[in-house]
Amino acid sequence: MNQSGTPDNKRKQAVALKYQAGAMEAPKVVAKGKGFVAENMLKTAKEHDIPIQEDPSLVEVLGKLDLDQQIPSELYQVVAEVLAFVYRLDKGGAKR
Template sequence: MNQKRKQAVALGYESEQQTAPKVLAKGKGYVAENILDKAREAGVPIQEDGTLVELLAQLNIHEQIPEELYHVVAEVFAFIYQTDQEIQQK
């Protein structure tokens, strides 16, 4: 049985300093688990999208996302914003 190793990509965006989100961390297997654990500990929402992770994993760390991915990454940030709002209302 060939199980695919877990993969994770962490994005960040500072509107005052960047024109687009950039890759902060990425990895497979143990590194991916560590990224996810750190996100959970920090209360960062996690969205699972295998296709997007595959695309983002092709980028280098500190590289801004290409314009072709703006729309889909905007959806991720909208998800995070909505999740943050729901948490703050509790």
């Protein structure tokens, strides 16, 4: 996930989530960064063909969570939509 095309007064942000299908746990924040770190996260994701979903508002909220913290229940719906997007990409139903 990333926030791109940000105004000059805002640095680029990125947050990576990990979700184990079938696990009884909510997705967790496994990486996050701003500026140069965010750019490197996005570059690495693209190099490894990892889907990127752009949602600046979601990145802003997720960026406030601690590393290894599960997402709060208030974000389940929106994160489920992101996971559905990734699932469609993996099944060839959408273009990256």
